[in-house]
Amino acid sequence: MEPLRSPLWLENTSLFTVPVRITVVVLYREKALKSLNKKLKSVLPVLVAVAFAIGCKPVFAEDALVHPALSHPTAASGVPAPVKVSSPGGFGHKEGLEFAKTPEYKKEFDKAIDSAKLHCVEFIKANPNSLNKAIISDLDETLLDNRPYFQDVKKDFTWADFEKWVFKAKAPNLPATAEFLKWARDQGFAIIFLTGRPENMRVVTTANLIKNKVAYDGLFMRGDNDKRPASKFKAEVRKKIESMGFKIVVNIGDQDSDLAGGFAINGEKLPNKLYFVQ
Numbered sequence: 001m002e003p004l005r006s007p008l009w010l011e012n013t014s015l016f017t018v019p020v021r022i023t024v025v026v027l028y029r030e031k032a033l034k035s036l037n038k039k040l041k042s043v044l045p046v047l048v049a050v051a052f053a054i055g056c057k058p059v060f061a062e063d064a065l066v067h068p069a070l071s072h073p074t075a076a077s078g079v080p081a082p083v084k085v086s087s088p089g090g091f092g093h094k095e096g097l098e099f100a101k102t103p104e105y106k107k108e109f110d111k112a113i114d115s116a117k118l119h120c121v122e123f124i125k126a127n128p129n130s131l132n133k134a135i136i137s138d139l140d141e142t143l144l145d146n147r148p149y150f151q152d153v154k155k156d157f158t159w160a161d162f163e164k165w166v167f168k169a170k171a172p173n174l175p176a177t178a179e180f181l182k183w184a185r186d187q188g189f190a191i192i193f194l195t196g197r198p199e200n201m202r203v204v205t206t207a208n209l210i211k212n213k214v215a216y217d218g219l220f221m222r223g224d225n226d227k228r229p230a231s232k233f234k235a236e237v238r239k240k241i242e243s244m245g246f247k248i249v250v251n252i253g254d255q256d257s258d259l260a261g262g263f264a265i266n267g268e269k270l271p272n273k274l275y276f277v278q
Ligand SMILES: [Mg+2]
Pocket: 138, 139, 140, 141, 142, 253, 254, 255
């Protein structure tokens, strides 16, 4: 059975153009309720009843993270795709989804993660006093798992549909990467995300990472009108990060374009046959 959830607030988005939030509901949450005076406590049920009577709906913490007020309107207004996304050598998302269920996929994934961890261990051993070590990690299909979106794709991938999915901020973590990054951060590595997602997705991407309990130190994204190939854009950002004084010990991603162009001691390629990014 699902645990009982306490809403953050009640709101009605159909009555007015600006959402109406009945904040008294927040006061039902444990600590706030205790500190409330008697008089206000007695009128709370009435206020809540009124809120429901005018059609307000409860908003829970996890939904509030992607409250419409936070979402960027361009999900519907069509900022063009920032990169060329296609399917490699005869593969499509269906084949990619099937591949992701195979032992081969898991083996490749685990091998890359184990190797990344080993590089970190060796670096620490050789540089026990290092204070500027960093991991660069891609997001999509590296940490964030978009398979729930691809499972619903009827025909071909379109950037507009993918954008709508991203704006839901609901991509789960790929557990092996999440665990590796958490471990590395505990060892003193800065965790810096470098994604081809454009800046107009920053708020929802951050919301997704917070929801997934991912701790990190930086998030570099592509400019909204940046049309450079991912390999070029990402290598230039890594160069910039190294010029800030970081030593990139491991760069991890699911595309060759995540790793091309240097500015990292080690590169780890995760498997992905869902799509190919130039
Ligand atoms: Mg990726």
